[in-house]
Amino acid sequence: MWEKKPVLLIVLATGVILIGTIITMVLPFAWVNTEADRIEGVKPYSALQQEGRDIYIREGCNNCHTQTVRPLVSDVLRYGDYSKSGEFVYDRPFLWGSKRTGPDLARLGGKYPDAWHYQHMESPRAMVPKSNMPDYGWLSANQLDPQVIQHKMETLGFPFTAEEINALKGKTEMDAMVAYMQKLGSDIPWRQNAKTEIVGDLTNPYAGVGHATMEPWEELYQQNCAACHGEHMEGVIGPELIGGDYDDEVLFEIIYTGIADGGMPSFSNLGTDKVWKLVNFVKYYHLGEGH
Amino acid sequence: MENRAYNYAIVRSFVTWSVIWGLVAVLVGVIVSLQMVEPDLNFPPYLTFGRLRPIHTNAGIYGWGVGVIFATFLYIVQRLCKTPLWSDKLAKFQLWFFNATIIASAVTLLLGYTTSKEYHEMEWPIDVMIVILWVAFAINIVMTILKRKDEQMYISLWYMLAAIIGVAILFTVNAAAVPASLFKSYSAYAGTNDANVEWWFGHNAVAMALTAPPLAMFYYFLPKTTGVPIYSHRLSITAFWSLIFMYLWTGAHHLLWTPVPDWIQTLAMGFSVMLIAPSWGSVFNGYLSMNGQWHQMRENYLVKYLILGITFYGLQTLQGPMQAIRTFSAFIHYTDWVPAHIHMGTMGWVSMISFASIYFLIPRIYGREVYSIPLANLQFWLILVGQLIWSISLWIAGVLQAGMWNAMNPDGSLTYTFMETMVEMYPYWWARVFGGLIYMAGLVVFIYNLYMTVSKGKPLATQTASVEGRA
Numbered sequence: 166m167w168e169k170k171p172v173l174l175i176v177l178a179t180g181v182i183l184i185g186t187i188i189t190m191v192l193p194f195a196w197v198n199t200e201a202d203r204i205e206g207v208k209p210y211s212a213l214q215q216e217g218r219d220i221y222i223r224e225g226c227n228n229c230h231t232q233t234v235r236p237l238v239s240d241v242l243r244y245g246d247y248s249k250s251g252e253f254v255y256d257r258p259f260l261w262g263s264k265r266t267g268p269d270l271a272r273l274g275g276k277y278p279d280a281w282h283y284q285h286m287e288s289p290r291a292m293v294p295k296s297n298m299p300d301y302g303w304l305s306a307n308q309l310d311p312q313v314i315q316h317k318m319e320t321l322g323f324p325f326t327a328e329e330i331n332a333l334k335g336k337t338e339m340d341a342m343v344a345y346m347q348k349l350g351s352d353i354p355w356r357q358n359a360k361t362e363i364v365g366d367l368t369n370p371y372a373g374v375g376h377a378t379m380e381p382w383e384e385l386y387q388q389n390c391a392a393c394h395g396e397h398m399e400g401v402i403g404p405e406l407i408g409g410d411y412d413d414e415v416l417f418e419i420i421y422t423g424i425a426d427g428g429m430p431s432f433s434n435l436g437t438d439k440v441w442k443l444v445n446f447v448k449y450y451h452l453g454e455g456h
Numbered sequence: 457m458e459n460r461a462y463n464y465a466i467v468r469s470f471v472t473w474s475v476i477w478g479l480v481a482v483l484v485g486v487i488v489s490l491q492m493v494e495p496d497l498n499f500p501p502y503l504t505f506g507r508l509r510p511i512h513t514n515a516g517i518y519g520w521g522v523g524v525i526f527a528t529f530l531y532i533v534q535r536l537c538k539t540p541l542w543s544d545k546l547a548k549f550q551l552w553f554f555n556a557t558i559i560a561s562a563v564t565l566l567l568g569y570t571t572s573k574e575y576h577e578m579e580w581p582i583d584v585m586i587v588i589l590w591v592a593f594a595i596n597i598v599m600t601i602l603k604r605k606d607e608q609m610y611i612s613l614w615y616m617l618a619a620i621i622g623v624a625i626l627f628t629v630n631a632a633a634v635p636a637s638l639f640k641s642y643s644a645y646a647g648t649n650d651a652n653v654e655w656w657f658g659h660n661a662v663a664m665a666l667t668a669p670p671l672a673m674f675y676y677f678l679p680k681t682t683g684v685p686i687y688s689h690r691l692s693i694t695a696f697w698s699l700i701f702m703y704l705w706t707g708a709h710h711l712l713w714t715p716v717p718d719w720i721q722t723l724a725m726g727f728s729v730m731l732i733a734p735s736w737g738s739v740f741n742g743y744l745s746m747n748g749q750w751h752q753m754r755e756n757y758l759v760k761y762l763i764l765g766i767t768f769y770g771l772q773t774l775q776g777p778m779q780a781i782r783t784f785s786a787f788i789h790y791t792d793w794v795p796a797h798i799h800m801g802t803m804g805w806v807s808m809i810s811f812a813s814i815y816f817l818i819p820r821i822y823g824r825e826v827y828s829i830p831l832a833n834l835q836f837w838l839i840l841v842g843q844l845i846w847s848i849s850l851w852i853a854g855v856l857q858a859g860m861w862n863a864m865n866p867d868g869s870l871t872y873t874f875m876e877t878m879v880e881m882y883p884y885w886w887a888r889v890f891g892g893l894i895y896m897a898g899l900v901v902f903i904y905n906l907y908m909t910v911s912k913g914k915p916l917a918t919q920t921a922s923v924e925g926r927a
Binding site for chain 2: 171174181185193196223225228229231233238242248252254259264266293300313316320388389436437438
């Protein structure tokens, strides 16, 4: 019958299309972003953070970076606590992405100190050799426009103060971007909750190994530590490592759990074996043969 | 008025422009694939991967994909309805507005005006243009169908109507936003809701723009090419209704393991698997239509394009549901496997059917024989081999990286850092550049063949025109 009646066909087809649409797309609005998934502590973006987010969108960062950690062992170990619906209530648009050419950024906030981000955006390969991320140093040359940003905050209905808007004067797009990076995923205290407690006595399994044994561990150092502490441990963003006199166990704890307020990330996801190798490499390798 | 001739001029124009935008899409694709392996090829602020990649995807979908839809539908609707277009003026407006929209999209995306929502990146003024464009197209198609001479509507016309309605609903709902300025808007939906709306759009745009229309073309051009009717009208009816019913439930399979409610993910997974049935309904209908005609695979290059195209559709609609299963998605999602999947659909299925459709149209709309069938065969092999290199290398890359992401040490820690897994991708990304270049070479051969046909092709013997008159 509809084969001879185009209007009927259109009506029927529309009806058929709307069934799945209503159930899986319209209906969820009844639960999502309501009290049901509200999370205490999730705050709207500040003016500077929101502008950073808009720049992130403008530059298409979402084409290579996702912003959602899945409740899977490897995701949680690599990036941090899995993402929760209530954390995204102020995200217009959502930025979960679909491809991880680079790592997920949902839990990036607080992982590195600001200086790391400035240097990394300026020249990704200086920090992460073989990265294919483009340079974004040119963002530092662009001044923010407080008026435009104020208007955006009003459109979004986010709270802001006159001082906050005034403080944007003289700031650059790079400042905004770094502020946004540091806000990502840090509205819930997941870092404190996920902090590893070391129990029992620690013993250095590699105590006293020779220089030659440590040689292959240099790669571990170059991959994980060199960006902040320098290729030769001379210190860059992080302090110089030569001459430190921490005990092996203390050094292990610092690397394994990080220093939350000091900008030192936790390297627990490397596993105890690699962290011990790093402890030995950092402490003894530069002393040369026969220390 | 009733004695007006069929409007082929508009079909000629849409063929030309869709091919031009197709070349742009592939060219930008090759450029961004090079930027993946050689970051120094990013030239900020305009020519960076982040800004160019949406130009690649949107030029492909809206310039090439939708351009071919316009060209073929405007032709098919006149033939199947046995009547000229309802309005030639509206069609002319549609042509110029189409090009204006594509150009405006490319320019604004280069300038960084983007919503970031995939396949819907253009900001709100462009969205308004796209809606106007689609309405103009819809009016012409629907009005032509209403004044048709043949009461019975062939299956291709149903797919057309469903696509027109589907795209209209999907696009406008996902476009809802609050403008902050002329080129900056904020989505009307937030966070998890926005994600769910976006992928309801994203996946069904594939259904309504890149599945239903190529099926409409396939159902029309395959019988026209082979000279035998479609195997089963009943099967095509069943496949049609179940396809447009089931597709709309599946968007959330792009969001497995995200904060989107579990029950939506589960429905999406279930319906994705069920979708194999209607998809393969069309595939079988195509294969069975070849009963007794398989020798044409050797004799007729158009059949080769069409059958390979529907074969890739079949493979695509098996691989897709597989990826929509939670456990498999957990492993493969976010790796290069996914772009490999998409490109089998776009380069294999949609483009194969599009090339065949254009090769079929050219003699009819220009009155000239195709310049060189050997060149058409050469093109066939270039695009086939190019696409296979592209997809297969990235499937391997995806499995490799997924394996490395999940590798664990005996003490429960991760074996590899992110960068250790990323650097393993470079050889495969180079293979993709290579595959893309071969594919582009095929496209250049196509354009050369079209150009030579139009400028130097032998005039067609009049007989074809009368055979053509059967519908």
